[in-house]
Amino acid sequence: MSDSEGVSSPVTLRMSQGGPAMEGNFWEQVGGRPTFERLVREFYRGVASDPPLLAIYPEEDLEPAIQRLTGFLEQYWGGPTTYSDTHGHPRLRMRHAPFKVNPAQRDRWLTHMRAAVDSSSCRPSRTRPCGHTWSARRTRW
Numbered sequence: 001m002s003d004s005e006g007v008s009s010p011v012t013l014r015m016s017q018g019g020p021a022m023e024g025n026f027w028e029q030v031g032g033r034p035t036f037e038r039l040v041r042e043f044y045r046g047v048a049s050d051p052p053l054l055a056i057y058p059e060e061d062l063e064p065a066i067q068r069l070t071g072f073l074e075q076y077w078g079g080p081t082t083y084s085d086t087h088g089h090p091r092l093r094m095r096h097a098p099f100k101v102n103p104a105q106r107d108r109w110l111t112h113m114r115a116a117v118d119s120s121s122c123r124p125s126r127t128r129p130c131g132h133t134w135s136a137r138r139t140r141w
């Protein structure tokens with residue numbers, strides 16, 4: 001995310017080019033840390049059960065990866081900036097560059113993430129259901 005897009009580090013990304021992406025604090029609305037951790041654990045449960053996708057993941061212990069993705073998503077949706085405080089700017093393209101991802105693995109990743117979102121209690125009280133909100137976003141990471 002560059003400054004020309006109106007966002008500076010650390011990235012919380014709740015603001016779109018057109019103004020606030022949503023009312024209030026989405027992270028709070030959906031239940032804060034426990035909701036995001038549950039979602040990511042569910043996602044990684046899917047990854048762990050999927051050998052062709054799991055093969056990309058460099059560490060046998062998925063717990064550190066769970067903590068990183070939870071921290072990133074919390075921060076992205078308006079929660080604490082612990083991720084950037086600890087790891088610096090997300091720079092997700094750079095961080096993903098070492099991994100060779102084929103189309104089938106990409107699709108499996110999305111399938112597991114969608115299933116995790118669908119199974120989560122991600123229901124902000126004052127906005128649309130979480131799945132709808134997520135798929136409606138057009139933000140580049």
Ligand code: HEM
Binds near residue numbers: 056058101105107
């Ligand atoms: C084709 C889809 C994707 C694949 C196959 C993929 C794969 C991976 C892999 C193998 C890792 C390393 C695990 C670790 O050590 O943390 C990783 C890390 C990570 N991914 Fe993805 N990823 C995908 C999409 C995404 C998306 C859409 C996001 C953002 C929502 C994301 C966010 C992250 C984050 C935050 C990390 C941890 C980066 C770090 O701090 O080192 N990934 N991903």
